[in-house]
Amino acid sequence: MNALSRTRFFPRSLSQWFCQLLLVTMMGMCGAGFANAQSAQMEAEADMPSPLTSSPLAPLPLNSPRATFGSFQTLSQNAVDTILEAIDVASNNNAFFDTAEVKALKAKGMSELVAATQTLDLSSVAPESRRSMGLNAVLLLKEILERIDVPDISQAPLSGEVAPNKDQPSWSLPGTEIRMVGLPDANGTLRYKFSSDTVERLPEFYARVRDLPQKTGSEIDFYRTFTLGPGLSAPIELYSYLTRLPPAFLRDYGGQAAWQWMAFGVLTVLLLGTSATLLVRVFGRSTQGSHVPRAIVLLVVALLLGIYGWLNDEIINTTGELQAAIEVTVLVLQGATLAALVVLVFYGLARMVHTLPGDRREGLDASLLRLAIRVVGIILAAFILATVATRLGMPLYGVVASLGVGGLALALAVRPTLENFIGGLILYADRPVAVGEMCKFGGVQGTVEAIGLRSTKIRAVDRTLITVQNSDFAEMSITNFSRRDGNQLQFEFDVWPDADGSQVIKTINEVAAKLREDHRIQQDSVRVLVREMPEDALKLEIQAQSLIADWTDFLDMRQKLLLALIDMLKTRNVLRNDREAAPS
Incomplete structure (x- = not known):
């Protein structure tokens, strides 16, 4: 390697080597900084709400204070713009009633307001009033935010930037008491919402800033415009008529316009007067009539309340509070009316059991059927009342626990009644007797007239009416005469002691043959014989099993058969003194 090559890869001095090392380090730090900035930007973009561009089925972005704050601002502003557009469209046509376009815009604006309520913690509000109170809170919060200095949305923290709290993560809007809290959903994911105490204090906050100018430059207080005018189900053109009323009618009294208080009062008086007239007129009559008019009146009252x-x-x-009170009152009265209607209908069905033919209406089956129908009615009524309690936000576990303790005390107090009821169930399961059957118990004989859930009524042979508690009746030994599959025939006749034996045997065979020929008598049960009695007397004993179970029919058959046997024996000249010994 030559010198030129060495100088290309190795610095000539230590200072030059250090400069190169510093340059490489700075380039790496810049690259890392750029990567971190890009990552933060991507996280912020992912955390930003997109309620308009996301799928209609996607959940509202509430995973951080920034996302919740952005979702609320976007939805509330879009709702106001949509409703104002509907008003503008309605003002440009001459129709009194809303056109299809206006109705669609109103529905869209209302759906956006309802979606904005998801950013509020309404857990302290009764479920029945959450929609109305939520809409009111959204409009209040929007007006408040437009009158104070609100930080840029980018200054709101992300999910990982929220200050920890021992109870729950929270973030307050700088310089205000408006607070968001992280609430876990069903999956354990934190969803940030404006806290329940913030929602509760929104009227107070609004009263403080109501006279301040809006930061947007608008002079329209949409909350007052929305709440002091007619509802969105009314034609928008109606609002123009209301604006022509004297200022006194549009003045705010306790959150409601004067005309709203007057309309509310007139409507309330009409409801109370109509309902009271119907209830007094129908329920003031005798209770002996049909339940149909009463059921119709209760149904009409429930519809009037709706x-x-x-x-x-x-x-x-x-x-506001007035609407919440109306909703709770209507819910309670409707629930009570519908519960009474259900009980009345099922009690009417139970009374129809009395129209069953014959003895069935007095039997235990009919009693249990009536009880079952009434119990079903009471259960349905209790379900309706429990649903009402749930809609009011009442904890049902406390009610159920108190009912358990009260039920135990009640069971101890009505123990004799429960014993009779259980005795009735035993009679229903065993069915030892039925209405119309003749029985014997405890030395008493008579016909069963009625079997109830508490007692059984029996008409004795001397025509007295005996009432026996079911708990006692179920433990007695009961002889049921009506359920015999037949009856015992037994006759005895005096026979001459010196009668011709062959003649007596012939007579015995003839009597036995006559009895076996009768289809009402069981053939193998016929027994005819001569029995020696004290004092040199002879008895002709005749026994057979009749197949006739009905007691009246059996007595008629026995009488006819007895007379026929007497005639036969007389012709055979074997009867003593030609008379019958008292048949047993």
Whole structure:
């Protein structure tokens, strides 16, 4: 290697070598800095919200305060612009009712407002009121942000830049009490939202900055314009008519315009008057009639409550705490009305069991059917009330726990009733008797007239009515005469002691043959014989099993058969004194 080559690769002096090394190091640091800057820029771009360009099914970007802040600003501003565009389009046509284009713009603006509510923590608001309270909060927060110095969105922290907190990560808008908190979703991912305490204090914040000029230069307070006018379901042209009212009607009283308070009052009076008239007129009658009119009235009242809530929300446009109170009141009254309607309908169905033909309506099957229908009605009513409680944000586990303790105390208090009910279930499972059957228990004989869930009623042979508790009746030994598959025939006749033996045997064979020829008698059960009795008396004993189970029919058959046997024995001249000994 020559000298020229050596000078190309090795410096002539230490200072030159050090300069080259320093130059290479600086180039590396610049490259690393450029790479870090590019990485930060890519992270920022990935963390930026894109609610307009993303898929309609994509979740709203809430993975950092910066993303949440950007999502709120974009959606709230787009919603306002869309609604203002709808107003502008409506003002350029002469139609009173909204055209299809105006309706589409209003629906789009409302959907963007609803999407913006996802940036708010509404967990402290009752589920039934979250939509209305969320929309109100979005408009309030937008007006607040337009009147204060808001930092550039790039100054909002990313997910990894949020200051740690022992409870939950949070970030406050500089110079304000507006705070965001990180809340884990179902997958454990942190979603940053404006905190619940911030949402609760938004009316207070708005009152502080309401008189300040907007940083955008606009003089329109969209929150007041939106809340003091009619709802979006009303034609936009209606707003122009309201603006012509005297200023007193448009004045703000407690967050509502004067005309809104008057419309709310008139609508409330109409609802209360109509509902009270219907309920008093129908429920004030005797309870002996049909439940259909009452069910119809309850259904009408539930519909009226729904219409009342819709008119207040969508037409009169009540907002804030008033709208939340209306929603909760309507929900509670509708739930109670529908629960009463369900119970009334199912109790009416249970009463229809009494229309069953014959004895079936008084049997245990009918009693259990009535009970089952009523229990189903009560369960459905309880489900409706539980749904209402859930919509109100009430923790059901506390209610269920209290019901468990109360149920135990109730069970101890009604123990005798439960014993009778269980006895009724045993009677239903074993079915020892049924309505209309004759039975004997505890020395009492009679016909069963009714089997209920608590007691059984029996008509004794002396026509007295006996009521037996099911718990006692189920433990007794019961003889059911009505379920015999036949009846025992037994006759005894006195026979001359000195009667001709061959004649007596012939008579026995003839009687036995006559009995076996009768299709109502079991052939192999026939037994005819002569039995010696004390004092040199003879008895002709006749026994057979009748196939007739009905007691009345059996007595009729026995009577006819007895008379026929007496006639036969008389012709054979074997009866003593020609008379029958008392048949047993």
